[in-house]
Amino acid sequence: GAPASLSRFRGALVAAVLGDCVGGEFEGAEEVPMESVLQHLSNLDDETKGNGILEYSDDTAMARCVVQSLLTRAGFDEQDMARRFAKEYSMSPGRGYGSGVIQVLKKLSSPQLSDVYQPAKDQFNGRGSFGNGGAMRAAPFALAFPEPADVKRCACQGAMLTHSCSLGYNGAVLQALAVHLSLQGAIDKPQQFISRLITEMEEVEDNKETRNDARILKEAEKPFCERLHRVRDLMDRSTVSIEEVISELGNGIAALHSVPTAIFCVLHCLQPRECLPANYGGLERTIAYSLALGGDTDTIACMAGAIAGAHYGIEAIPQSWIRCCEGAEDADTDAEWLHVLYWRPSQGG
Numbered sequence: 001g002a003p004a005s006l007s008r009f010r011g012a013l014v015a016a017v018l019g020d021c022v023g024g025e026f027e028g029a030e031e032v033p034m035e036s037v038l039q040h041l042s043n044l045d046d047e048t049k050g051n052g053i054l055e056y057s058d059d060t061a062m063a064r065c066v067v068q069s070l071l072t073r074a075g076f077d078e079q080d081m082a083r084r085f086a087k088e089y090s091m092s093p094g095r096g097y098g099s100g101v102i103q104v105l106k107k108l109s110s111p112q113l114s115d116v117y118q119p120a121k122d123q124f125n126g127r128g129s130f131g132n133g134g135a136m137r138a139a140p141f142a143l144a145f146p147e148p149a150d151v152k153r154c155a156c157q158g159a160m161l162t163h164s165c166s167l168g169y170n171g172a173v174l175q176a177l178a179v180h181l182s183l184q185g186a187i188d189k190p191q192q193f194i195s196r197l198i199t200e201m202e203e204v205e206d207n208k209e210t211r212n213d214a215r216i217l218k219e220a221e222k223p224f225c226e227r228l229h230r231v232r233d234l235m236d237r238s239t240v241s242i243e244e245v246i247s248e249l250g251n252g253i254a255a256l257h258s259v260p261t262a263i264f265c266v267l268h269c270l271q272p273r274e275c276l277p278a279n280y281g282g283l284e285r286t287i288a289y290s291l292a293l294g295g296d297t298d299t300i301a302c303m304a305g306a307i308a309g310a311h312y313g314i315e316a317i318p319q320s321w322i323r324c325c326e327g328a329e330d331a332d333t334d335a336e337w338l339h340v341l342y343w344r345p346s347q348g349g
């Protein structure tokens with residue numbers, strides 16, 4: 001499709017919801033046999049065996065807040081976004097939020113709060129969260145702003161409302177950039193796509209906060225760049241096992257152990273794979289492969305879904321999957337509005 005077409009917008013937002021909804025089944029599982037994944041996905045096609053409606057989790061609940069805030073304010077407004085996160089949590093606390101972020105969401109609902117970034121800064125004895133909660137809701141920033149500088153700045157500030165550790169908010173920047181580039185058609189050239197992400201993240205991670213957090217957490221000086229190099233190495237390999245992907249990239253709740261993994265899932269599934277059904281298209285392969293990694297499956301599939309959906313477009317998503325997932329139809333409508341916002345003649349963050 002054409003760069004930044006409506007189909008790509010719809011694909012990104014809808015596939016993110018699907019990844020979250022279908023991935024919820026396996027979240028936290030150490031090992032997920034591919035047969036179980038394929039059975040779970042085939043049940044979506046078979047109304048008699050159907051799972052009913054698969055509910056979305058915190059990933060989608062918070063992404064919906066980001067979307068509504070960006071649309072209502074026609075740009076990024078931290079007060080409005082923070083209010084929406086707090087209200088959403090208070091109305092529906094059982095969506096499987098991270099155990100730390102709940103404290104932030106409760107504090108954000110206080111009318112006495114003067115700095116909406118302060119509760120996130122207080123997390124984990126002042127070190128801030130490195131969880132993937134900022135990244136899991138970052139895709140809408142790429143759908144609201146055409147300029148990469150706006151995408152990076154707003155994804156970062158949007159994540160910092162809950163995640164003040166650079167290993168948390170830089171993961172959100174990477175995820176938003178991956179969706180941004182995918183929307184432009186950049187995944188047609190996978191090697192250039194990964195090189196571009198590395199170049200962008202070299203700049204994003206070139207600061208003292210990142211170096212300091214990386215030192216404390218005993219990570220490479222530029223942790224996301226280092227992981228993206230690992231993604232590139234794995235891409236160059238003719239075969240790679242699921243165990244190797246998990247050991248090289250991770251499948252956990254930290255942004256560092258899940259955002260590069262999600263990017264790898266998309267790139268690895270550009271071609272048909274022996275372990276996946278021959279009748280699956282690229283988007284179905286990406287979602288199935290993300291689930292088979294186990295660990296933080298809803299979030300990895302949600303992030304991989306957003307990147308893959310922006311690449312393949314809405315036509316690649318099976319209707320039966322859309323029908324089974326709570327919030328998928330809403331995401332489709334929201335994508336149309338974001339497309340209008342993105343293509344407005346001029347806008348600011």
Ligand code: F2R
Nearest residue numbers: 096097098099100101124127128129130131132133296299
């Ligand atoms: N929380 C989950 N899944 C757990 C199971 C939920 C279950 N289904 C249920 O209903 O009970 N999933 C969701 O959480 C992830 C996003 O988490 P987020 O928003 O980043 O939360 P938090 O609390 O900030 O961080 C997550 C955990 O990471 C560890 N951590 C983070 N920063 C840390 C630090 N500086 N030092 C030490 N540990 C740190 C903590 O264990 C946090 O609790 C997504 O998977 C979403 O789906």
Ligand code: MG
Nearest residue numbers: 057058059298
């Ligand atoms: Mg979740």
Ligand code: MG
Nearest residue numbers: 027296298299
């Ligand atoms: Mg998760």
